[in-house]
Amino acid sequence: MESQKGKWWKKAVVYQVYPASFKDSNGDGTGDIPGITSKLDYLHSLGIDVLWICPMYESPQIDLGYDISNFEDIHRPYGTLQDMQDLIDGCHERSMRIIIDLVINHTSELHQWFQESKASKDNDKRDWYIWRQAKYDDQGIRKPPNNWRSIFGGSAWTWDEATEEYYLHLFTPKQPDLNWENEAARRAIYASSMEFWLKRGVDGFRIDAVNMYSKPPSHPDAPITNPSMEFQWAETLYCNGPRMHEFLSEMNEVMSSYGEIMTVGELPHTPDRSEVLSYVSAAKKQMNMVFQFDVVCIGYGKDPKFDVVPHDWRLSELKKAVENTQGLIMGTDAWTTSFLENHDQGRSISRFASDKPENRVQAGKMLALMNATLSGTLFVYQGQEIGMVNMPQSWGIEEYKDIESKNFYEEVVKTSKGDSKALEKAKRGLQYLARDHARVPMCWDSSPQGGFSTSTDTWMRVHDLYDQINVADQEKDQSSVLSFWKTALKLRKEWASLLIYGDFELFDLEDEHCFVYAKRSDCNVALVVLNFTKKERDWKAPKEFNGKSFTLLTSTYSGDGKPGELRPYEGRLYVQV
Template identity: 40%
Template sequence: MGNFKHRIVYQIWPRSFKDSNGDGIGDLQGIIGKLDYIKSLGVDTIWLSPIYATGNKDYGYDIDDYYKINPEFGSMEDFDELLHKSKKLGMGIVMDLVANHTSDQHSWFQEALKSKDSPYRNYYIFKQGKRNKKGELLPPNNWLSAFGGSAWQKDPNSDEFYLTLFTPNQCDLNWKNEKVREGIYEIMRFWLDKGILGFRMDVINTIAKKDGLPPAGKGKKLDFPFEHIVSLPKSHEYVKEMHEKVLSQYEDVFTVGEGMVTSLEDLNAYTRPEEKKLQMMFQFDVHLIGCGPLGKFDFRKGYRWTPKELKDLIIHWQTGVEKGGGWLGNFLSNHDQPRQVSRFGHDGAFRRKSAKSLALLNFTLRGTPFLYQGEEIGMTNCHLDEEDWRDFEAINDYRVLQEMMHLPKPLARKVIQKMTRDHARTPMQWSEEKNAGFTTGTPWIKVNPNYSYINVDKEIKRENSILAFYKKLIEIRKNAEALNIGSFIPVDTENKKVLSYLRQEGEETYLTVINLSGSLAEANLMDVSAYNFKPVLCTYDALPFMPSMKLQPYEGRLYKV
């Protein structure tokens, strides 16, 4: 079961990866055509964002049928071919398991709507509405959805409402119902029997809801019910049951949970091996740096943060998870986050340098590294006007920012443009051909105009490229036990710009030194000066180790004893 700590995961957002048939939408045959490229990176695991039948209200996370492939992406035969060819190249496929909710078009929900007496009614969370003094029917409580607005939708055939914590088309499942749980387990068995490696589990720590569904916060205005849905004891019980009934019945199933605003303690409780739940989990504190308490569109902190704040967050999670016996899935970007070089680095003059230093960071931390498509060539955020937005979250929160937060339209637009998930979903930039070589048709979303100089073809030909740096870094990690399973020991912790740490396992020791800022910095490494460090990989020149080290903007260095 220790194998998961050595894996290197490449995440694909299929809709934007590669289009094989000219309809402007990425597909499974497009992925198949790029398997040799993915393998060339050195990765051994591919995580596919949802490819199931869907109405695309949340681009695959609203699932109509878990047993069918989205026809935009291809067929089950295409998937079987992808699975077979990936395995032949030594790469496993990880599917996205969306178990908190189905779409409102799923057969279970369609049956639930037919009657209050339907056996499927209890598959979801229906609750009687309440009337105000005017006799108007209102939602059962003040729960705010994650994407803005009430988390309740009115049942058209009764005075009841049903819970939708994300988009209005994503209906929360009632995990108290044993038949729901068994239905999810059957879905998992179907895909595992096909031969997939495992699952990334979407918002898995929110599957339980507090009994009685009490009001959130002070109970008056709409408020997100963190305290009533996040990592409740029952969620832990359900995941443990999932492990017992499904995961433990197969050999070495890869599992990673998406932990919505999870705490350090809960992440460890989900991922400690003796708990028999999940192998690893994502945390999002790093990605919410500079955001207000309501999440990434909460602009009240002005998205301001310092390198020291980022450094302290990283150290907190690295040391806390190691001490607590858990395991992290490390990532700096994915399909839900802005591009990492734009978020944590510099997408202008220091794009190449900061892209490399962020890669060095992600691949030398304790935990399993996840690489999102396009990061290996330093893709950036794209300027997206209102008409370019495709994501429900962006479109809906633009309205919510104006109505609930009373933000003027130009400022609301700026907030969305800064943090929208659409940044991560612009097409993969393969070449300088039309549409970045992604499609011969009309792309479903805007292509970043910088594809003319940021693309795979150019990176392959370029000397000292970001792509070459990733390949070398992945090769180093694969052959270094200290980087796979070693301890994390922070160094020079009070430094305001530089993050330094040791990774140690047995006789093997690595030192990572990264200037997280866009200005000159100096690292004080006297505490580790007794080691005979030699440079292994550097983002600038390969300079010898010095107890006092001057660093260029976004400079990163990896040393080994």
């Protein structure tokens, strides 16, 4: 790790933008690329080094952009190729870099490749996707090739009447999986999705579903873990498959000719640290880093994830999760990430703290301090820096637009036969964990529609709290969540050896109220103290620090607090020089 401190992507602060919800420049109710470009100065002033754009490609938007019909063009409501080039150039003019989503496990069914693939069994591109013959039971009833369950529910296979075979889709039936076993398909993927954009100046990729490209060729049945379901979770089979590392090495070789390219992979269902290290070891030359899901999956139900009692988790679970992701870089040549939010998660204040009016500002600042003091590349999701929270409980189910949310709720309606208690529980689960919360439009000011759009008909409803949680008001308030994020990001860079590269040490795992950890470098020690409750809490420095002098660098509260007492949702950062 020490030998690679000069890598630009290690010390970077990355800001993720969801195009449809960031800024609408033309008043049609949908965010767009010129809208993003118009806010580059804001991002630069915040302290952002890298802009990450969620899929902006041509798409029918079944999975809100993760179903791509053309890697080489732009979804028209977002803009044009020239608009995207202006955004790339605008980032570089401000000494910022830009990365884009690389979604290559699957395409949209409307992609020309799949249209050719399903045209006939002898088409040149038939083998670019995964086609298999049906199975038949004892009664002669046609069945899918195996019992795999789609990530969004139901079978992972769809029957094609014209050619009388099934095709595989780990996500929706509108997102057929590409066949990475076919070398011609791989080369076409690299040229169309990677090199096309590298030639236009992008600086790297967030790689979607990065461990799903290699499936076992025999496609065996998944173990039956839920006997009440016809189709079973199969992530132990389709994740981390037999040729994954071969494929990633090949991808890296293609990218290497374009300079120091940043790569961060989405790595679900990979709890074993040695497995994670096999992806991000610098010596392996596959990826720079990955997103592990230890932290953001806390509080999920087992099957499905929405079958949960909100906030039914313990702080010790969060501590263990953080310790695991931080420990990845200790004594290794690997790198890690620090993040609490993204486009697939509910808002961190609502999930890990409290979004009640009396708590949400302090909670947002406390979580910001944790996020900014953990080692690895730091990722901030749009609106996180102003403390955006989940959609209100009062909003009806019709406000949930995401396919995962809709499929889940429809399944509950079907299986419960409309039972009011079951539907109420399902709604609570969605209000806590749905991906929709991250997709509510960004609030820029207290004008109608929160300054997101001049249209009253926005693609997704603007949050009711737009007049209380917005950029313009917080820029004028030194005690705001936004102002604290600016402070935290500045300190992170000033104390990089500790806060970006330092070793993590956890104290008092069993304390379910306060989270205390140290960050260590060769010369310095930092101590981070976080109160995860709405009450004042006593705390003591770990014994090894007794008698040693520490300086308070920052607190999430203004004014001096009592040395041994933390105020509600207070966070403090101390350093010993």
